[in-house]
Amino acid sequence: MNLIYLILLPILTAAGILLVQKPAQVKVVALTGAALQLLLAILLLFAYRQERALGNLAQMLFELEYEWVPGWNINFHVGVDGISIAMILLTAFVVVAGVLVSWNVTKMTKEFYFLLILLSLGAYGFFISLDLFILFFFLEIAVLPKYLLIGIWGSGKKEYAANKLAVMLMGGSALVLVGILGLYFGGSGYTFDLLHLSSISIPRETQMICFPLLFIGFGVFTALFPFHTWVPDGHSAAPTAGSMFLAGISMKLGGYGCLRVATYVMPDAAKEYAPIVILLATIAILYGAFATMMQKDLKYINAYSSVSHCGFVLLGIGMLTQTAVTGAVLQMVSHGVMTALFFAVIGMIYERTHTRQVNEMGGLLKVMPFITTVLMIVGLCSLGLPGLSGFVAEMTVFVGSWQNPGTYHRVATIAACMSIVVTAVYILRAVGKTSMGPLPAAFANLTDAKWNEKAAAIILLAGIFAVGLAPGWLVELIRPATEVITDRLSGK
Amino acid sequence: MLNDFLILMKPELLITFIIFLLLFIKVGSSMKNESLLLLIQLVLLLNVIAGFFLNEEGSLFGRLYRTNNFMSLQKSILSIGVYLISLLFSNWLKKSEHLLEFFILLLSALLGMFFLISSGSFLMFFLSLELATIPIAAMANFDLGKKVSSEAAMKMILSSAFSSGILLFGISLIYGATGTTSFSEMPALLTGSPLQILAFVFLFTAFAFKLSIVPFHLWTADVYEGAPVAVTSFLSVISKGAIAFIFTSTLYQVFQPMQAVWYNMVMILAVATMVIGNLFALRQQNxxxxxxxxxxxxxxxxxxxxxxxxxxxxxxVAYFILIYVFSNLAAFGVAGAISQQTGKENIDDYKGLYQTNPLLTWIMALGLFSLAGIPPTAGFFGKLFLITAGASKGNYIFITIAALNLVISLYYYLRVIRAMFMDKNETPIPKIFLEAPVRFGLLLCGTGIVLIGLLSWIYDYIITIAA
Known part of the structure; x- marks a missing residue:
């Protein structure tokens, strides 16, 4: 399997979108491109499993390496392991659903889909990069489309939110840049190559400087406390597909970077700074959960709960045991699918009721059974009901965290567990208020989901159930890759 | 000897030839502005193409003049910029009563810059710097009816006269301290004595004036605002580029022995320039x-x-300036087209531009993204390579400040993007008619911005010939 296709396909789709004229054609091209992406991602999964089954034990599969800028020793080096495959699958699912959900966009349709596809290009490129320079390149490609998506198609305080998001994310990537340059000059042999950097031992001083830069830099993307403030504003102002991409894909870029670049390359510093990471993650989990309780707007509810859920990703990474790190990756996948679906459903409801205030809604189950049922499932997934993806991921993180014997780790784990209760309170309240009770007269004539919305919801539901009911295949996929990371941490 | 002369000085001779050609046309022919402009554009294009052939290494006039492949490339970059200017501002140039004078002045300044890049001694350096400056001051005054234009010219003349004075003082001190003005003999004689450091500070100040490095930047904004857009773009792109080239080579070659001194100066001024330039840009309306x-x-x-x-x-630095030529000229090209046809120069006037002028908006956006350093535009690579080069000294604080300045700059570039794409406007700028050369120039800029970064061999070529 040639990984170049993963980059080429979005580029061709984007070019196709630019070439056609009518909005209807644009949608068809975008949907075809997104469907092909999903197909390609699934094919990649099977090719990867087959290769592993044949006994290929290489750390990265399907590696490709081309010289790009020899003057700086920059190579176009790509390859995938289990974690990347999981992330690519997640991206492909969210992209298809996002394209389907946005079927009704009438304002500048062409530009809208062009930016969506550009964002997916950045994500795929980021997840397959094994060279820090191109990793950074793709990371930045994924920032600007978000700004434009929110600023042009958003609602509410969209300009403020778009600016805040762009400036904070670019600030994060500026720190990432400095960290990468520190590794380039402070490592050995002036290289950006991730595999090379992770096979040597980086001088301790370099690690102590670069780890915080990279971890905070990537952490901004994944709502690391106290750099999470762009999340609520950005998500609530974005158009539906924009929120889905932000929460489902973009926040995962940060988690992946924290794990793959910061923790993997610099194990000494990761151990040294782990207590701080755990502290910040626990604060994010609890703060996010309590802040969600106070929210009345459905999008704000989901945005703040994303802060809380992404805290589990960072908690898992900070715990540094293999189970916890595997749990962190599972949580990225689970949260990505779940929250994308959550935003999709909120978008569908908003399109019909023209409000997102929980207080103004009620009894929607009667008029839109499909949408409301999906909302319930997704809510239950969010609070961690067994059988759905959220449970699997959070459970793994907790078990992995408990493996650490220290009191500090135990206290943090227990504190993080408590957030589940809070989650149950706000989710049940929001879902219950929206779907049950008396139906306001104004909503009596609302219609249920259309084909595109149903398709989007079913695709993402399939993801939630696939992880929730049969997590074995995903864990099997991720575990060898996280083992490599934890082996380096324990100095094997 | 004559062959040497002809081949080594080819870029300068070509420009001189074009200047004389224009002079003869002025005296002897009554061509209309339109055909004349077309002829000039053609000649400038040929000049760009010729710049890439038959480049040799050598020196003339007892090492007063030297050249090599890298210098030829620097000259080519400037020639490309001048060609783009002749395309982008065709509308304005065509209506000018003094088209020929404009180009004669512009090419004289360019000739000065060529000699500047090739100068092998402080004498030659000073002469060519004057040749490169005085015509620009005359050009700044080209909007003859407007007071601001004359004011800009006056400010330009005063500030450059002042900086020339400082430069001359520096040169005479350094001559007194070392007994030579030759670039090749000087490094061996530099010992870092207080007198030499004083002389160096004066020289540095003069460069800082020309490059508008903070705190010597105060003339820049007024001159840029008052001068016609074509002149402003020449000043900010071509002239800056030329000075940056010669500044780099002076620091790296002549003052190499004193690098401990100038590293700190460059670093502190870099921080000051980035921060103050960015903070002032945040609040500008024009x-x-x-x-x-x-x-x-x-x-x-x-x-x-x-x-x-x-x-x-x-x-x-060379790679960045190549990119900067395309990016900044794209932005100036759009601003010029709009200001020429509607007279509007405020960012608020750009609100809703995307509805009426999608092409102009996209080119402007590409230019600004490239200036901000957003991938996949070339500016990303240019900025990143500059910062990577700067990071090689291992000064993390310095590099972090530079990286964070990228964020500040993004913020104000996004202001323009926001106005063009997002803000609503009842009366947006009407559809602007772009003539073929302008359209071609804009597309050329856009293509350059997209391709120069992704085609990595361009940087490799530069690094091979710079070695």
């Missing part, structure tokens, strides 16, 4: 002033790369 302050901030980034004192540093 698009020309806005671009002026943004170009000050860009110079700060050039200084970051320059501070590395290495081969990657030289090539990163």
């Amino acid at each position: 698009i020309k002033r806005f671009l002026a302050f943004s170009s000050i901030a860009q110079v700060g980034f050039i200084l970051v790369g320059m501070s590395s004192n290495s081969l990657p540093g030289t090539s990163a």
Whole structure:
């Protein structure tokens, strides 16, 4: 399997979108491109499993390496392991659903889909990069489309939110840049190559400087406390597909970077700074959960709960045991699918009721059974009901965290567990208020989901159930890759 | 000898030839502006193409003049810029009563810059710097009816006369301290004595004036705002580029022994220039002033790369300037087209531009993204290579400040993007008619911005010939 296709396909789709004229054609091209992406991602999964089954034990599969800028020793080096495959699958699912959900966009349709596809290009490129320079390149490609998506198609305080998001994310990537340059000059042999950097031992001083830069830099993307403030504003102002991409894909870029670049390359510093990471993650989990309780707007509810859920990703990474790190990756996948679906459903409801205030809604189950049922499932997934993806991921993180014997780790784990209760309170309240009770007269004539919305919801539901009911295949996929990371941490 | 002369000085001779050609046309022919402009554009294009052939290495006139492949490339970059200017501002140029004079002055300044790049001694350096400056002051006055234009010219003359004075003082001190003005003999004689350091500070100040490095930047915004857009773009792109080239080579070659002294100076001024340029750009309303302050901030980034004192540093600066020519000219081209047809120069006037002028908006957006350093535009690579070169000294605080300045600059570039794409406007700028050359020039800029970064061999070529 040639990984170049993963980059080429979005580029061709984007070019196709630019070439056609009518909005209807644009949608068809975008949907075809997104469907092909999903197909390609699934094919990649099977090719990867087959290769592993044949006994290929290489750390990265399907590696490709081309010289790009020899003057700086920059190579176009790509390859995938289990974690990347999981992330690519997640991206492909969210992209298809996002394209389907946005079927009704009438304002500048062409530009809208062009930016969506550009964002997916950045994500795929980021997840397959094994060279820090191109990793950074793709990371930045994924920032600007978000700004434009929110600023042009958003609602509410969209300009403020778009600016805040762009400036904070670019600030994060500026720190990432400095960290990468520190590794380039402070490592050995002036290289950006991730595999090379992770096979040597980086001088301790370099690690102590670069780890915080990279971890905070990537952490901004994944709502690391106290750099999470762009999340609520950005998500609530974005158009539906924009929120889905932000929460489902973009926040995962940060988690992946924290794990793959910061923790993997610099194990000494990761151990040294782990207590701080755990502290910040626990604060994010609890703060996010309590802040969600106070929210009345459905999008704000989901945005703040994303802060809380992404805290589990960072908690898992900070715990540094293999189970916890595997749990962190599972949580990225689970949260990505779940929250994308959550935003999709909120978008569908908003399109019909023209409000997102929980207080103004009620009894929607009667008029839109499909949408409301999906909302319930997704809510239950969010609070961690067994059988759905959220449970699997959070459970793994907790078990992995408990493996650490220290009191500090135990206290943090227990504190993080408590957030589940809070989650149950706000989710049940929001879902219950929206779907049950008396139906306001104004909503009596609302219609249920259309084909595109149903398709989007079913695709993402399939993801939630696939992880929730049969997590074995995903864990099997991720575990060898996280083992490599934890082996380096324990100095094997 | 004659062959040497003809081949080594080819770029300068070509420009001189074009200047004389224009003079003869002025005296002897009554061509209309339109056909004349077409002829000039053609000749300038040929000049660009000729710049890439038959480049040799050598020196003339007892090492007063020297050239090599890298210098030829630097000259070619400037020639490309001048060709783009002749395309982008055709509308304005066509209506000018003094088209020929404009180009004669412009090419004289360009000739001065060519000699500047090739100068092998401080004498030659000073002469060519004057040749490169005085015509620009005359050009700044080209909007003959407007008072601001004359004011700009006056400010330009005063500030450059002042900086020339400082430069001459520096040169005479350094001559007194070392007994030579030759670039090749000087490094061996530099010992870092207090007198030499004093002389160096004067020289540095003069460069800082020309490059508008903070705190010597105050003339920039007023001159940029008052001068016609075509002149402003020449000043901010071509003239800055030429000075940056010669500044780099002077620091790296002549003052190499004193690098401990100048590293700190360059670093501190880089930080000051980036921060102050960025902070002032945040609040500008006039698009020309806005671009002026943004170009000050860009110079700060050039200084970051320059501070590395290495081969990657030289090539990163040259590469960045090549990109900067395309990016900044794209922005100025759009601003010029709009200001020429509607007279509007405020960022607020750009609100809703995307509805009426999608092409102009996209080119402007590409230019600004490239200036801000957003991938996949070329500016991303240019900025990144500058910062990487600067990071080679291992000064993390310095590099972090530079990287965070990228964020500040993004914020104000996004202001323009927001106005063009997002803000609503009842009366947006009407559809602007773009003539073929302008359209071609804009597309050329856009293509350059997209391709120069992704085609990595361009940087490799620069680094090979800079070695």
